[in-house]
Amino acid sequence: MNGLYALKPWYADRLSGLRRALASRQVSPDALTAAGVVCAAGAAAALAWLPAPSAALPVAVLLAGRLAFANLDGALARDTGRTTRRGALLNELGDRAADLLVIAGLLPLAPLWLVGAAAFAATLPSWVSLAGAAAGAPRRNGGPVGKTERCLLAVVAAASGWAVPVLAVVAAGSAVTAVVRAVWVWRALGKPEAAVAAAAAVAIERTADGERGMATESDAATERAVASEKPVARVAEPASPATGRRPAPAPSPRPSPLPPKPARRGLPLDTGEVSGGITHTRSQSPADHGTQLRGTR
Incomplete structure (x- = not known):
C-alpha cells in the first residue's frame, strides 16, 4: 500500500529539467535539503497566522516546494556523484x-496534547523504515499516511480550519502506517538471504530518483557476507595433571632419507671422465683390471 508515494516516479520525471539545470550550476544537494526545511517553516507560519481559507494557497505552494526539494536533493546528489553518509544523515534530519x-x-488551532500526539506518530513510520534498513531489509516508504499524505492533510486544514480532525487523522493514520511497514519489514527479514537481496535490488531501483545516500546492492551484499562468516573454533590440548601445562605439539614426522644404493657387483667402475663438474663412470674391462685411469677434459 504505497498511497500517493506511487506518484513519485511521475513527479520525478516532471522535475528532470530542473534537476539538470541545478546540476549544471553545481548547486549543492545540502542546500536543497535546507530549502525544503525553509518551505516547511513557511507553511507552518501560514497555518498559524493566516485564517482559513486564505492560508490554503500559500500552504499548498510551500508544501509542494517542500516535496520537490525532498525529491531533488537525493536525485541531484546521485546525478552529480555527491552521495555521502553525511548527506544521507542530513536528508533524514x-x-x-x-x-x-x-x-x-x-x-x-488545536490542543497541545493532540499536536504532540500527531507529531510523535508522524515520526513512527520513518523510524520503522530506518530500523528495518539497519537490520538488512529494503527501505520501505509510502502510505497509507506517509509524508505526501501528511502534506495534503495540512492543506485541508489550511482550507477548512478543521485542525482537530486533521490532527486526529494524522496521528491515527501515521500509527497504522508504522504498523504496516513493521509487518512488511518483519516478513522481508524472514525471507531467505537471496530473496532479501533481490528485494533490495528492486527497492533501490524504484527509489533511484528519490532517497539520498542509499547503500548500493553490492555494499549490502558485502555486509551480509562479512556478517555471515563464523570463526572456526580451535580445540585446546588438555593440560597435564602433573604439571598443569599443556604438552607441546608433537613435531610433524619427516620422511626418512632414501637408503644408499648398493654397489653393483661385477666389474669394478672407473671414475674416468670429469665433465662440467659431473664424474662419468664406465666399466673396466678385464684387461684394464687393477689399473686406474684419471683424466680431466
Whole structure:
C-alpha cells in the first residue's frame, strides 16, 4: 500500500529539467535539503497566522516546494556523484524537521496534547523504515499516511480550519502506517538471504530518483557476507595433571632419507671422465683390471 508515494516516479520525471539545470550550476544537494526545511517553516507560519481559507494557497505552494526539494536533493546528489553518509544523515534530519514544523503550525488551532500526539506518530513510520534498513531489509516508504499524505492533510486544514480532525487523522493514520511497514519489514527479514537481496535490488531501483545516500546492492551484499562468516573454533590440548601445562605439539614426522644404493657387483667402475663438474663412470674391462685411469677434459 504505497498511497500517493506511487506518484513519485511521475513527479520525478516532471522535475528532470530542473534537476539538470541545478546540476549544471553545481548547486549543492545540502542546500536543497535546507530549502525544503525553509518551505516547511513557511507553511507552518501560514497555518498559524493566516485564517482559513486564505492560508490554503500559500500552504499548498510551500508544501509542494517542500516535496520537490525532498525529491531533488537525493536525485541531484546521485546525478552529480555527491552521495555521502553525511548527506544521507542530513536528508533524514531535514525530513523529520519539516514534518514537525508543519504540525507545529497547528498549535494555535488545536490542543497541545493532540499536536504532540500527531507529531510523535508522524515520526513512527520513518523510524520503522530506518530500523528495518539497519537490520538488512529494503527501505520501505509510502502510505497509507506517509509524508505526501501528511502534506495534503495540512492543506485541508489550511482550507477548512478543521485542525482537530486533521490532527486526529494524522496521528491515527501515521500509527497504522508504522504498523504496516513493521509487518512488511518483519516478513522481508524472514525471507531467505537471496530473496532479501533481490528485494533490495528492486527497492533501490524504484527509489533511484528519490532517497539520498542509499547503500548500493553490492555494499549490502558485502555486509551480509562479512556478517555471515563464523570463526572456526580451535580445540585446546588438555593440560597435564602433573604439571598443569599443556604438552607441546608433537613435531610433524619427516620422511626418512632414501637408503644408499648398493654397489653393483661385477666389474669394478672407473671414475674416468670429469665433465662440467659431473664424474662419468664406465666399466673396466678385464684387461684394464687393477689399473686406474684419471683424466680431466
